[in-house]
Amino acid sequence: MKMHTKTIHISIFAMASILLAACSGPQVRYGDAKAVETVNANYGSTDLQIIAEAMTRSLLQSKAISGSKDAPIVTLADVKNKTSEYIDTRVITDKIRTQLMKSGQVRFAVSVTEMQNQTDELKRQNQSGLYKNSTIAKTGNMQGAQYRIEGSIASIVKNTKDVKDVYYVFNLNLINNESGLLEWADEKEIRKTATR
Amino acid sequence: MKKYLLILLAAITLVACSSTPSMKEMTVRMGDTDSIQITDMRSLTRNGVLTAQVTIQNDSKSNLVAYRFKWIGKNGMAVTDEEAWKPVTIGKGQSTVIMGIAPTPDATDFRFELNQYK
Numbered sequence: 001m002k003m004h005t006k007t008i009h010i011s012i013f014a015m016a017s018i019l020l021a022a023c024s025g026p027q028v029r030y031g032d033a034k035a036v037e038t039v040n041a042n043y044g045s046t047d048l049q050i051i052a053e054a055m056t057r058s059l060l061q062s063k064a065i066s067g068s069k070d071a072p073i074v075t076l077a078d079v080k081n082k083t084s085e086y087i088d089t090r091v092i093t094d095k096i097r098t099q100l101m102k103s104g105q106v107r108f109a110v111s112v113t114e115m116q117n118q119t120d121e122l123k124r125q126n127q128s129g130l131y132k133n134s135t136i137a138k139t140g141n142m143q144g145a146q147y148r149i150e151g152s153i154a155s156i157v158k159n160t161k162d163v164k165d166v167y168y169v170f171n172l173n174l175i176n177n178e179s180g181l182l183e184w185a186d187e188k189e190i191r192k193t194a195t196r
Numbered sequence: 197m198k199k200y201l202l203i204l205l206a207a208i209t210l211v212a213c214s215s216t217p218s219m220k221e222m223t224v225r226m227g228d229t230d231s232i233q234i235t236d237m238r239s240l241t242r243n244g245v246l247t248a249q250v251t252i253q254n255d256s257k258s259n260l261v262a263y264r265f266k267w268i269g270k271n272g273m274a275v276t277d278e279e280a281w282k283p284v285t286i287g288k289g290q291s292t293v294i295m296g297i298a299p300t301p302d303a304t305d306f307r308f309e310l311n312q313y314k
Contacts, residue, residue, distance in 0.1 A: 034280040036262045036313040049280030057245075057297035066243035102276060103300045191285075 041166045041194035043087050043155075051153075051170045052095035054188040056103075059096075064147065064174055064183035065105050074100075074174070075145035076111040083155035083168070092170075093149065109145040118142070147174050147183065164194040224266070227312030231256030235291060239306065246298040248306050252284070253291035261286075262313045265296040267303035275303045281311055 037044045059065060065072060076097055079089035090113075100106040110118045125136045151172035158165045167189070174184040219237045236251035248265060262281035269275040276299045286292045296306065 034264075034278055036281050036283050038313070046280065046283070050282055053280060053282075057299065060299070061243050061245050061247070061297055063243065066245065099299065105301070 041164045041192045043083070043085050043168065047168065047190055048092060048095065050190065051188050052092055052099060055170070055172045055186060056096050056099040058186040059100065059149075059172070059174065059184060060103055060105055062174065062184040064176075071105055071107045072147060073107045073109050073143055073145045074147045074149060075109045077148045077150035079150065079172070080152040082152055084157065085155065087153060089153060092153070096149070096172075109143055145177060148177055149174055162196045166192045166194075168192075222307055224307055224309045226310065229261055229310040229312055232261055232286075232310055234308070237308065244301045246301075246303045246306065248296040248298075248308070250294045250296070250308050251291055252286065252294060252310075254286040254288060257288050259284075259286050259288075260313050262311050263294060264309050264311075265298075266307040266309055267298045267300075268305040268307065269300075269302040270304065275300050281313065283313060 033045070034049065035046075037046045076093045079093050081087045081089050097108055101108060122137060122139050125131050126139055149172060151170065153168060153170045155169075156167045168191075170188045170190075172186055173182050175181070176183050219234050222237060223234055231254060233253045233255060234250060235253050237249070239246060239248040241247070246267070250263075252263075254261075260283070262283045264279040264281050266278070267275045284292065284294065296308075298306070
């Protein structure tokens with residue numbers, strides 16, 4: 001009888017331990033955001049960082065930017081996603097813009113996607129009648145961009161039973177808005193292979 | 197007198213030369229990267245931006261190596277945040293040239309960082 005009670009106690013203890021372990025949830029830890037990410041062959045954070053960095057550095061060294069007396073005004077246009085994957089190309093261009101801004105060599109005018117907020121704010125200040133005249137941001141003073149940045153990302157994907165090979169090519173162009181001339185262009189290639 | 201002046205000049209020149217760090221001193225290694233040899237390292241300012249060129253060679257079969265540059269400005273301060281690690285694929289016995297361009301014209305020096313990734 002005594003033995004039986006002991007077995008029941010041990011069983012309850014074991015069950016409680018299992019339940020506690022199950023309820024404790026996943027272990028969370030912070031990682032290095034700049035580390036090489038190789039979870040799978042799909043487009044990932046390392047690709048985004050490599051592309052943005054390569055394009056920014058190349059653009060900074062271009063004559064259009066480095067040869068300019070004042071920091072030229074640039075705007076962001078579309079980067080087309082020609083791959084079969086979902087890639088938020090806006091994140092790539094935003095990253096490029098942030099890095100270029102940090103360099104102090106380029107100024108950015110609001111892009112097409114940010115234009116609505118800009119006009120809304122100007123309307124609010126000028127048409128609501130709520131603001132002191134001397135502090136109102138006047139209409140008709142926005143600066144046009146000298147250049148625009150646009151490009152594309154394309155991929156070639158090949159699959160076998162055991163291998164997946166992905167090749168990305170990212171193209172970026174700097175176009176003179178007035179003349180329509182391409183002032184700078186560069187590309188970044190990335191190849192990734194996943195094997196079972 | 198002339199002799200002493202010459203000796204002094206030579207000494208100053210030697211001190212000036214010794215302050216230039218060697219390739220080994222300019223390389224920071226993390227993890228197991230012993231199989232990667234740095235065979236050449238040079239830099240120049242192109243269009244106002246510091247550009248570095250590093251040649252690396254792989255002596256082993258394993259090649260899971262990533263690199264990044266650390267750009268340094270006045271007083272040894274880093275000019276921007278750390279760069280992302282960039283994986284580089286080089287076969288056994290193969291050598292490759294890595295180019296790095298500084299993120300701002302403020303960079304006057306650089307360090308080359310090598311790391312192993314999984």
